Amino acid sequence: xxxxxxxxxxxxxxxxxxxxxxxxxFWTPTRASEIDGATGVIVPxxxxxxxxxxxxxxxxxxILEAMERSVPLxxxxxxxxxxxxxxxxAPDVPGLGVVHGCCRRLEPRGAANVGRPPVPxxxxxxxxxxLTFSRPTRLFAGVPDGAQVYFTHSYAAPLVSATAxxxxxxxxxxxxxxxxxxxxxxxxxxxxxDVGLLILRNWLAxxxxxxxxxxx
Amino acid sequence: xxxxxxxACLDVxxxxxxxxxxxxxxxxxxxxxxLARRYNVEGIDEIVILxxxxxxxxxxxRAHTIAAVAREIFLPLCVGxxxxxxxxxxxxxxxxxxxxxxxxxxxxQPALITTLGNRYGSQAxxxxxxxxxxxxxxxxxxxxxxAETPRDAIEWAxxxxxxxxxxxxxxxxxxxxxxxxxxxxxxxxxxxxxxxxVIASGGAGAFDHFADVFTDxxxxxxxxxxxxxxxxxxxxxxxxxLHGRGIPVRRPWHVAR
Numbered sequence: 001x002x003x004x005x006x007x008x009x010x011x012x013x014x015x016x017x018x019x020x021x022x023x024x025x026f027w028t029p030t031r032a033s034e035i036d037g038a039t040g041v042i043v044p045x046x047x048x049x050x051x052x053x054x055x056x057x058x059x060x061x062x063i064l065e066a067m068e069r070s071v072p073l074x075x076x077x078x079x080x081x082x083x084x085x086x087x088x089x090a091p092d093v094p095g096l097g098v099v100h101g102c103c104r105r106l107e108p109r110g111a112a113n114v115g116r117p118p119v120p121x122x123x124x125x126x127x128x129x130x131l132t133f134s135r136p137t138r139l140f141a142g143v144p145d146g147a148q149v150y151f152t153h154s155y156a157a158p159l160v161s162a163t164a165x166x167x168x169x170x171x172x173x174x175x176x177x178x179x180x181x182x183x184x185x186x187x188x189x190x191x192x193x194d195v196g197l198l199i200l201r202n203w204l205a206x207x208x209x210x211x212x213x214x215x216x
Numbered sequence: 217x218x219x220x221x222x223x224a225c226l227d228v229x230x231x232x233x234x235x236x237x238x239x240x241x242x243x244x245x246x247x248x249x250x251l252a253r254r255y256n257v258e259g260i261d262e263i264v265i266l267x268x269x270x271x272x273x274x275x276x277x278r279a280h281t282i283a284a285v286a287r288e289i290f291l292p293l294c295v296g297x298x299x300x301x302x303x304x305x306x307x308x309x310x311x312x313x314x315x316x317x318x319x320x321x322x323x324x325q326p327a328l329i330t331t332l333g334n335r336y337g338s339q340a341x342x343x344x345x346x347x348x349x350x351x352x353x354x355x356x357x358x359x360x361x362x363a364e365t366p367r368d369a370i371e372w373a374x375x376x377x378x379x380x381x382x383x384x385x386x387x388x389x390x391x392x393x394x395x396x397x398x399x400x401x402x403x404x405x406x407x408x409x410x411x412x413x414v415i416a417s418g419g420a421g422a423f424d425h426f427a428d429v430f431t432d433x434x435x436x437x438x439x440x441x442x443x444x445x446x447x448x449x450x451x452x453x454x455x456x457x458l459h460g461r462g463i464p465v466r467r468p469w470h471v472a473r
Contacts, residue, residue: 011336013312014312017286017287017290017312018290046337047336047337048337108411122411122413122436123411123412124382126339126383127218127261127437128219128221128261128466150292152292169218188292191290191291191292191314192290193468194290194468195468196290197290
């Protein structure tokens, strides 16, 4: 059973809907201690990095313990940024720190304007942009290089050794990461059509493997 | 590269999709969920539901219409029409909207933009501006194009962005439903004035119109209704055309289905 962590960061309706569509069993724990029983953990999030402050020491400890039990972890959007050490969006709020590096604001450096002189980039980065894979990963099994997914964000994570896919908006940033059982996506896989659902299924396959191991 | 978005608008009244010309004379175009399903298969990038009569009849956007459309698609869904208070916006989000579009309510109470931005993040707050050419400027209209306001579209777009809007949905009242092309001058003026994405709306009638608004009009996304509803053109054919013109678009059938 997957723990979908609800810490008040916006609306989980579309994540719930996507989990239902791929046949995942999940619940929304109300206390950190309930994560004990999880075989997968999803940290969603939209909006401001500051809202992750609601993931206090008890949640952090519970999620770190789950990782020690080899429970797959998936961060989505701000939830992925939270896996890093922090973000300049809310410098006083620490991330979980399981991935090194700090998230920063996208820079509105000039971009092509389809055959016209460059214009400053719009921030937030909203819309469908393509993924370039750094290496083969479980998360993107069967997803073709160049597949497009839906982004909406103003801050982004740096390219790191765990980066599984990068996307370029002015400069390249970490669009997804995979490091062992830790995964994260900056884009909204729950709003990225069939490609998004395939990525979610791929992550779910890791949870099922972990389920089988636990059942032994 | 970031693609230019093609957005289908479902103007809904009493649970059915309708479409008018210059905001008048509504004609029925079908079931919202059925249309959303078809557009999803064709490769639409986003869906907007506007309850066209909601503001005038003081009715909230219907939660069941939102939920029925949300069930069909795994794409961004924006809902507008009758979002007058924070409570209305919460109801739309809880029914499945990813973004809410504020129009008359934002004009009456601009602080609502900031309130909702703080609650859901700027990416969830779209400010819709209905503009009409008037005495050499772009005048802003409220209440589904029925009430003139003293505001100028460019200045209002700037203020909305400053107050925390994540996108501007800019409709030309002059072009709405006419199929004579987007108002590229209006769109370019607003898009150049703000640092947030601008969705052009009103006037789509041919594929060239989309190419024009993405280049001359500097639009980040383009929204259309009737061109898609009545099966005149498919989203897929439009995107293939734009791709051929060198405009970046998402063509999901080229990579995965």
